[in-house]
Amino acid sequence: MKNNKINLAIAGVNGRMGKSILKILNTSKINNLTLNGVTEHKLSLKKENKILYKSNFLNIKSNLIDIKNQFDILIDFTNPKTTLENINFCKKYKKKIVIGTTGFTEQQKLIIKKISKDIAVILSSNFSQGINFLLKIIENFTKILCKNKEINNLDIDIIEKHHKNKKDSPSGTALSLKDMIIYNYKKFNIVKKVTCHSIRAADLYGEHNILFSFIGEQIELIHKASNRIPFAKGAINAAIWLSNKKTGIYNMHDVLGI
Structure with a gap:
């Protein structure tokens, strides 16, 4: 150029x-x-x-x-x-x-x-900056989780919401979040299931909720977009x-x- x-x-x-x-x-x-x-x-x-x-x-x-x-x-x-x-x-x-x-x-x-x-x-x-910062947070967070002896009692779910005309499900972002988590677990030789849930409704711009569920308590990381x-x-x-x-x-x- x-x-x-x-x-x-x-x-x-x-x-x-x-x-x-x-x-x-x-x-x-x-x-x-x-x-x-x-x-x-x-x-x-x-x-x-x-x-x-x-x-x-x-x-x-x-x-x-x-x-x-x-x-x-x-x-x-x-x-x-x-x-x-x-x-x-x-x-x-x-x-x-x-x-x-x-x-x-x-x-x-x-x-x-x-x-x-x-x-x-x-x-x-x-x-979006927010999602990419969230990916970095999850990268560091999963490293901490992998060092915790209670890790086998942890359930991980990703709930994503998009407009009803979005064709791919789960969203590409949800899959990136899932891959990030699984990739970090593999570094510690841990196989962990991550379940994605998709909602397609109205004209939602995009929301991703990563839910880490222990017995008796949960940690949620959420990113919401109010426009494009x-x-x-x-x-x-x-x-x-x-x-x-x-x-x-x-x-x-x-x-x-x-």
Whole structure:
């Protein structure tokens, strides 16, 4: 990128996260960052195939090839199938990509990791600061629990709530929390069951409750989102951070330096 200018594109601009990212970009002044291209699945395009960005209108395209010369970094909150198509496009044309899509299979994650040898990738199930700080807290907390002789009497449950149209269940964030706990137990040669519970209702933005239950007492760690702004800001900050990377796969812990 010349003169450190970041040319950005959004895949899935009419989706919940796409709209939230666009809103932040329209209401914030971010030096050296410009939104130059947006895409949406052709079946989702409305009669008016334009969006307002700053004082100009951008045409919404149905695929990335139409804007391949207009961006350096793509933010993608779509679905696993579309994201894999998009990351292969980014590999071919040497673009960087921020992936917020969840619901990938293990095989799909391996494909993304392999492609990251050629381009820079951020893959995260959640872009909010709060959730990523919570993951760090849980990492340290489980280390303490593993040293406790009563650990076998502990039940661990993750309760997550999202809007009724969210397709993956449990959420990618819930699975990240679960993986963090199990990973730390394995370090102490302890096999521990972590149970996820999902609620899909109305237009909930996202809530994650990690419940550690002992006999006679419980410890709860809770993160609640009241809107999508923290996720949108996190994705934009991730794109800015990624602009200085050439290859490799990263997550929000890398972006936040935690």
